Amino acid sequence: MPAEQPQEAAAPVEVQAEGEGEGKPKPKAKKEEDAPPRKNGLIETEYAKRGAHLDVQINPDQVVSAAEFLDGEGMTLEMVTGVDWIKENQFEVIYDYSYTGGQLLRVVVRARVDRNKPDIATVCHIFGGANWHERETWELLGINFVGHPQLEHFLLPEDADFFPLRKDFKP
Amino acid sequence: MNELIRLLAYMLGIAAFLGLNLAYLGWVERKGAGHFQRRTGPKEVGPYGLLQPLADGLKLMSKQLVVPTNADRPLYMCAPILIMVPSVLLFVAIPFGEHLVPREFNFGLIMMFAFASMAGLSILIGGWGSGNKYSLIAGTRAVSQNVAYEIPMLITAINIVLITGSLDLNEIVRQQGSYIWNWNVFRLDKSILMPVSFLVFFICSLAETNRTPFDLGECEGELVAGYHTEYGGMGFGLFMMAEYANLVIGCSLTTVLFLGGWQCPFGLFPGPHWFLLKMYFLIWCFVWIRWTYPRTTFWGLLNLSWKYLIPFSLVNLLLTALFIKVF
């Protein structure tokens, strides 16, 4: 539990520091119901409704520093999810972090990349477990994790040249 | 001429005895396993599943012999035969009764050990010849296992030779008197460690026959089926039969060396029935152990051999020598 308190306090700071290039981040931004895409920044979400305490959106080039920071806080990378937002022509990569050392804390880190050039830095040198998750995300969605040691076919056959989870995939 | 007829009769007898044993030990094992595991074991073929071995044999024989592409053909083909031959041969020296010995050798014990160690070689041949990596690992394992176990086994056997002063198996039995305290297990007057010696020999024969917990050569959890992974049909059948033949030999030898062979525990009616009783009891123990324990690792096995069995057998050898010299 001691690690819990600094985490809560530190996270907004981190995001602000990272979001500087992106303009003013808005912590506690309103939950977006509207069409325009969500701005980078931190939202405190209601755990009972969403299943996460903190929701952070960052630039794709910030995922490594975010992972480093959360690793320093003793958090675990639970899973990496890719979402194909075909309308916005974007991929979203969602990192779910959780804390296993005591009181519960779930942090969602999300980053959006361009769908035409889906490059995002890998975090598997920080979290070994990210290796398989990123490999799977690459395989099923075609998001390229730059610096990943082994982007080979994993769940699909070796000769698969399609990305089944893309929304424009036709079997 | 008489001798020739006698030998022929014995050969037939051994063949019958062996055939029956090989078939029905499999049945005993499966039935035993069933009951140890709250099951019933074979039941459908014949009364109590007694015809199961026949059905199994027919099935194995009717199968096509397939030689894998990677196999070393001559070695692959001869390994099952090579493993079977010495185990059959060894029955020649076993004294079933005082006068029921196919052939009395005055070096029976040496012959036993000489041929018994052939099994390891044929397993290696089978493992190598199969051209399968699992088989190869199993083959090397089996050989190093045999090497590790023959040392304490031989040392314990030397004990007996020291006590009896003979290598003739029948003579060894004869010298163990017709009462239970005269058996070599309980010959505390020769060495107080004799029961331990028996235990060492028993464990060694477990390892020698590649039975659980020492079935490293064929541990199905790691090496699929070990040295006989690539064998099917009667090739596999011969390996299975050789395992049971070795089992019979190992238990017979233990009976002869430690449990007084055909001698009766109370001095009544000595004869082959006592021998068979003791041997089958030992076999039953083997089955019982197999269905109780998990398998050791290779390290565990070598540890056991070098840390416990060899020191104990050496100490026992010294003690025996001392006792014989002093008393």
Next chain:
Amino acid sequence: MSGYFKEIITGLKSLAIGLQITNKEFFTKPITLQYPHESVKMTPRYRGHIELVKDPQTGTHRCIACGMCEKGCPTGCITVQAEKREGVKGKVLTAYILNFTTCSLCGQCVENCKPEAINFSNEYNLASTRREDYIFNLLQKLHPEGVPEPEIDPELLKKEREKKEAAKKEPAKKAAAKEGGESKAEEKS
């Protein structure tokens, strides 16, 4: 050194305990049930393949061919075939085809069924080497000796005939309606 002997003794003891346990089990009665000779009683909630429920009042099924089961099925293993008959209220079920090879026994169909016309059967002895054996016509299963004809309601028949005659006066409309109905029936079959 004492540790060495202690190790041996505890080790041997543990081995002896193991042998004791298996020995005890050896003499207890086996729990095996010799399956083909004897079998367990199925619990009433056992989920076999679905079946049409026989309504004790009418002696036949309750299916109104609404197709909710077909829609709710995740694997699309149900096909309901029905037709409109003269003088009968609603649609008449002609075949209820279940492709059991793809059924996952989830129960969505049973839950979706408003008139509670389908239920899980208790049948578990299904074994075959042919795929076609698992494509059941549940209606036939319910009435193996032939499906009874639905009762014709004379009043309804009269009304329908009247309607038809009224429709006859507008031939264009009628033709269109008939065509639509036919094509629909074709689709189903």
Next chain:
Amino acid sequence: MSSLAQSQLRETFELNIGPQHPATHGVLRIKVVMDGEYIVRAEPILGYIHRMHEKMGENRTWNQFWPNMGRLDYLSAIAYNHCYACLVERAMGIEVPERAEYIRVITAELNRIQSHLLGFGAYIMDLGGFTPLMYAMDEREQILDLLESVTGSRLTYCYFRFGGVYNDIDDDFITGTRAFIKRFRPQIPMYHKLVTGNVILMDRLNGVGPISADLCRKYGATGPVLRGSGVNFDVRRNEPYGVYPELDFDIPVYHECDSMARYMVRMDEMVQSCRIIENALNKLPEGPVMAEKVPKALKPPKGDFHFAVEAARGTFSMRTVSDGTNTSYRMRLRSPTYSNVSLFEEASRGMLLSDALAFLGSLDPVIPEMDR
């Protein structure tokens, strides 16, 4: 670790363990580079039973996705049911009646015992002891009978529904469960005597396959693997769902970090599950088992939702992205074995082959759940 294994001069060979191999419990393939009996590198290769459940989640309606939850981890399917039910209930804001919550916990814990029993038996069979598997199967059959009498199926349960459970439990089930627990309790000391205390087994498991707590954290390992490494984390306690906060149980934690610790965590969890079940049966309230107002055509609001439960093998969590239609936009399933086995490559380096397989067994993988 031997110096041989590290030396570059030695000749190595490749061994394919699987996809059909007795020790992998399914179609997992491990490509092993071996130096004699030592493992230089072991790389798990997945995908032999990949069925793309995540894509199915995008194509099927929320209700139609139910049967998929029974086919991920077929050994603890009810925990998966639980996760999916709670996930959609969280998204929709459905309140579940108290009785249904208790039934969920009871069945999930029975399922957990069943899963651990098979895990225990199969693990010992990997190590060469066949008999404990049969004893475990005996107990397991009784649980399956109990669960069958409620859920209707024996393995791939599809029992939970949004807002409750499919049908109510009856008195037969309650008395049967109590009788089972009464009978099962003394069996565990028997297992310990027969298996755990056995010197051969101790020799094989003690100190084999050490995983530090930090390695677990880096790889996201959860469940008995994490608790065997001395981390007191259990979703049932740390992120309580259902009625777990009202029930009385302990989380077994072992600090040895080896295969034995993981094995012991599973054995102790069975005892704790018994406690939970008894406790829940005592507190079981009367009432309905389905929420009253559950729409037939579910359309959860836009946004993404996450839910985690403690399945038998660790944290199973789902993240779903909903776009407000009757299917999910993205369904992500995070299976515990996937993360647990991902550390195999790093942790098995330099091990003996037999130790590595003992280690793999202690992770208790279920392949369909890994491949999804």
